[in-house]
Amino acid sequence: MTRIAYRRPEQMTERARELTLERGNLNVYRAVANAEKVYTGWMEAGSAALNSPVLPVRLRELVVLRTAYLMDCRYELGQHNDIAPTAGVTGHEIKALTSESGWEQIDLSDTERAVVGLTSELLTTRSVSAALFDEVHKVLGSEATIEVLMVIGRYAGLALMLNALDVDLDESDRLTLPGASR
Numbered sequence: 621m622t623r624i625a626y627r628r629p630e631q632m633t634e635r636a637r638e639l640t641l642e643r644g645n646l647n648v649y650r651a652v653a654n655a656e657k658v659y660t661g662w663m664e665a666g667s668a669a670l671n672s673p674v675l676p677v678r679l680r681e682l683v684v685l686r687t688a689y690l691m692d693c694r695y696e697l698g699q700h701n702d703i704a705p706t707a708g709v710t711g712h713e714i715k716a717l718t719s720e721s722g723w724e725q726i727d728l729s730d731t732e733r734a735v736v737g738l739t740s741e742l743l744t745t746r747s748v749s750a751a752l753f754d755e756v757h758k759v760l761g762s763e764a765t766i767e768v769l770m771v772i773g774r775y776a777g778l779a780l781m782l783n784a785l786d787v788d789l790d791e792s793d794r795l796t797l798p799g800a801s802r
Contacts, residue, residue: 622787626650632659639663648695648778651787669771674764681707682717682732683739683771689718690743691779698789731759739772 627650629637636659640649643663653659670680681704688696697718704714716722723736734755742748757765 622647622651623785624651624654627653632656635660636663639667643667646699647787647790648699648782651785652781666774669767669774672767674767675771678708679732679735679768680771681709682713682728682736683768684775685709685714685717686723686736686739687743687772687775688779690740691776691783693779693782695782695787695789696775696779734759735768738768742769742772743776 626647629640629645632640632653633656636653636656639660640653640663643649643666649663652662655662681700684696685700685704688700701714701718705711709717713723713726713728716726717736723740728736734752738748738752738756741752753765756768760768
């Protein structure tokens with residue numbers, strides 16, 4: 621049970637309510653909506669990250685799954701285990717990405733392998749080697765590299781909040797990924 625009561629849409633500002641209902645009236649949003657002064661900007665930044673055409677949906681979801689696992693975030697894992705297949709991530713890949721080193725054994729593209737490696741290294745050591753950073757930057761370019769780092773930072777920070785708040789996984793509602801198929 622969450623440690624701070626969820627806000628109901630009718631308790632939110634009009635714009636906050638629109639953003640919450642647009643993304644789904646999920647517990648994560650209803651919990652974070654308690655920070656009324658920053659919630660709208662936080663939601664808009666999240667929408668920009670999820671809707672950006674710079675990173676393929678599948679690559680972004682690989683990063684989210686690995687981040688959720690490394691941050692030991694039950695909520696993120698619950699949501700993204702269910703929605704990752706809509707981004708083209710197989711059940712086998714999900715299982716491997718959410719284990720200690722299983723991701724190294726699956727058949728990922730060179731780009732995916734480098735990005736998941738960067739995610740793993742950054743979140744476990746709080747840094748990334750120059751060689752791995754250069755590899756990712758070479759294949760993705762500056763804009764996409766920064767977006768990968770922003771996704772890692774966003775989901776790692778969100779995991780910390782969700783873990784501290786003990787947010788309940790929604791019974792049936794799931795996030796819908798832009799650009800993914802259901």
